[in-house]
Amino acid sequence: MASKVAQKRLQKEYLAMQKSPPPFIWAVPEEKNILDWHFIIRGPPDTPYAGGEYHGLIWFPSDYPFKPPDVKMFTPSGRFECGVKICMSMTSYHPSTWNAAWSVATILTGLLSFMLSDEITAGAVKTTDVQKRQLATTSHAFNLNNKKFREIFPTYATSQMTDLPDMGKQPGADSPSGVTGSESSVPGNSDNDTPLSSAQSTPATTAASTRTQSPAPNPLSPVNNNNNNNPTSASGVATTLADTKQQPLARQQRQHGSRWMPSWRWLVAIVVLAVLGRLSTGKE
Template sequence: MDFETKYNVKSPAVKRLMREACELKEPTEEYWAHPVDDNLFEWHFTVQGPPATDFEGGVYHGRILFPTEYPMKPPNIIILTPNGRFETNKKICLSISGHHPETWQPSWSIRTALLALIAFMPTPGNGTIGSLDYTPEERQMLAHKSRMLECPNCGKIVEQLLPSVIKPPAQEEFSLITQIALKVEEQPSVEVKDEERQPSDDEKVRLRVGLSRLIPPSEMQTQPQHSTIGIVSNASGSYKNWLIWFLVGAIIFLIYRRLFLM
């Protein structure tokens, strides 16, 4: 694809997307993404269902629509494969998507968004836009069926992920975790409504233990000590903040798994 002759290469969005297209040229065992035909502002992607969840073994295909202001504004993400967590052919509501521009960070990338999407899949929908709460059995059935689906533009989606190809995560993915942590810590305290569910003591313990196991030792040495204290203290906040930390832990797990377990 000769994007240089079609687009203004001086545009920040074009420069950024061309760079990311080059970085994501080769697939990994977890995700694949590429511009559709000659349209740099529409991409198709495929992600692997997170292991040890209802989505394990599934492969999920979708679209990413980028605004001309990218990366200053977030993309919109649309899932095309029936999955039981997100509605198909509808812009989904996530902190990394166009529904929440206030949480988007320009330093985040397509790779960051795909890793976050994988981490979001096993979380509760809680009635957000484009969310579904199917039963585990229904999700497992859809995961099995997903391996047989094809995209008119991309072909058989299961063939887009190559288990033998492993790309190390970029520094931006570690920066994502730090940025989310700082953003949560900077939020002013608000009165929590009675109907908001608070994490139980058991959940708090599992969160602390899970994060301590998932963060690589080298990262633990380089991170300030107060970051761990901040994680524990914020876990006792609202359910929304607790869910954010759960997602952070899931993203850390994906990065750690690719760095140390392959």
């Protein structure tokens, strides 16, 4: 029977496991005995255990965390003997090296690390990588035949393996925005709430709608900046053509300078000369 200290500590570790389990690891205590913890270890990628599912047990002493637990594996892995205590620095084989600060997560992370090594100790066996891979492919079927596995892990006792909460992937690795699924949705407009996919809501679409709704330039949109001088804009093209037609007349005005005189000045000069001519004729 667990002491009050052990029970309180293991209850705290259960909550920690539920909240943030280690990569490739999952563990839960038995309903009637909190000192017995069943665990699942999944073989990490790029190892001989990839695709494997390994069921084991940690049983804690009643005065845990002041004494270390024992660990054994039930699923054949090619690394450990089934149902035999495994010698590690975190187990009862080495009580002098035990640290009371170590937890369920620490023990299982250490077990996975030891599993990936080649060190041979009590409870360990030596096999080839080919044998380990073969055992990995049959591991889930082996576990399904274990009544205890089905009782403790009903979520994972399915025909196809179900991923553990942490399979070693970073949050949002498959999607840069961190949103799962093939499309991420954004709120629709105020008239209706039809969502737009991320592919539809692009900077180009936003710029086009800005030009349609308001003739004023949008400094945040590169395609709408200085629209009158933009050769890709229809109004910009028309303005450019009009300026081109006006350039010869302006150039002539600059070239002739003061010699270019509007027609109304000539009329005034002719009238003045005619009046002077008449006056001079009357005097004679």
